[in-house]
Amino acid sequence: MLLDQRVWMTVLLASCWLTACATPFSMVSSFNSSLPAVNIAARGQTVPVGTPNQDAADDPAIWRNKSMPTASLIIGTDKKAGLYVYDLDGQIKSFNDAGHVNNVDLRDEVMVQGRSSILVVASDRNDLKTAKLALFSLNPTTAKLVELGIVDAGAGEAYGICLYRDAVSLYAFMVLKDGTINQVSLNTRGAVPTGQIVRTMKLATQSEGCVADDATGQLYVAEEDVGLWRFQAAATAATTPIKVAPADGKQIVADAEGVALAHVGNQARYVIVSSQGDNAYAVYRTRDDTLVGRFRITGGIIGSTEETDGIELITGDFGPAYPGGLFIAQDGHNAKGAQNFKLVAWNDIKAALGIAD
Structure with a gap:
């Protein structure tokens, strides 16, 4: 983001705090040429x-609990301290003091030490010179994380992380801060998890958010000042990316941050990216990379989101509050204190943007 925009945003935020307005950054778009965004x-x-x-x-x-959707769980990172596990009411169920963990992803029904488990993997930044993966299993009954071990993921500062599973193997994509992306083959069947870098890709500048689609074998990575890219996720695939969307100040206002997928059945139909520079989220069709629309999470009983880093979306039933799916966005300026995560119904987003399955 340009420096003068940051100055204006700081002034706006201070003014809104003084006047107790509900949406501190609702006027940000007037300082750039970003496309309109609907309010949710x-x-x-x-x-x-x-x-x-x-x-x-x-x-x-x-993690969506298929048999009891209202008992689903949320894992959130505090990159200064560790990992939280929340219930759908947003209450803390447990905390793991893993230290400087940045991004997190999970996969259900993974064989861990001989049993089917919920595997949680976070990008570990406790050593800024050597990227690592911190592996845990999530106990859905106690809502606690059990530490499994640490896996090396290459030289450099760990930043983004997302998991990908094909018919044979499980992989973690470690996005280093300089734009390097290491694909790490994970083995969690033994007493101690192991990993091996099987492929390396590179974007030119700082990158972080990523998500991979197991069904189509596509990997999406956000290069913060440039835009959203797509790679083939297979370990034997080429390493050349295809640009999905630019950070052009219209569709996406830098930084491009978190990335999430919206599935219809087993197929990812939409990809969402956090347009951090104007506190919005851009939605694209995966079949042709066209922009469907943009939305903002605005003030209300819960409050708005600003300068969002990570996002996640899982479609399916989450109970009466989130019947069509759950979208979660990090809130960089939580008015009530420390930062937190806001929960949005996917059905609300679809209705606002005119999305039909």
Whole structure:
């Protein structure tokens, strides 16, 4: 984002805090040429992370309980302290003091030490010179994370992380801060998890958010000042990316941050990217990379989101509050204290944008 925009945003935020306005950054788009965005209200939010007055909350992951959707769980990172597990009411169920973990992803029904488990993987930044993956299993009954071990993921600063599973193997894509992307083959069947880098890709500048689609074998990565890219996720595929959308100040206002997929059945129909520079989210069709529309999470009973880092979306039934799916966005300026995560119904987003399955 341009410096003068940051100055104006700081002035606006200070003014809104003084006047108690509900949407501190609702006027941001007037300072750039970004495309219009529809307003959507959040239906819930998490308890703030434990690190106050800092850029701390970063990235969410969602586990949907298929047999009891209202018992689904949310994992959220406090990149200064560790990992939280929340319920759908946003209440803290447990905390793991994993230290500086940045992004997080999970896969269900993964063989871990001989049993089918919920595998949670976070990008570990405790050593800024060597990227690592911190692996956990999530106990859905106790809502606690069990530490499995640490896997090396290459030289450099760990930043983004997303998982990908094909018919044979499970992989983690480690996005380093300089735009390097290491594809790490994971083995969690033994007493200690292991990993091996099987492919390396490169974007030119700082990158972070990513998501991979198991069904179509596509990997999406956000290069913060450039835009959204797509790679083939297969370990044997070429390493040349295809640009999905530019950070052109219209569709996406830099930084391009979190990335999420909306599935219809087993197929990813839409990809969403956080347009951090104007506090919006851009939605694209995966079949042709066309822009469907943009939305903002605006003030209301819950409050708005600003400068969002990580996002996540899982479609399907989550109970009466989120019947069509759950979208979660990190909130960079939570008015009530430390940063937290806002919860939005996917049905509300679809209705606002005119999306039909």
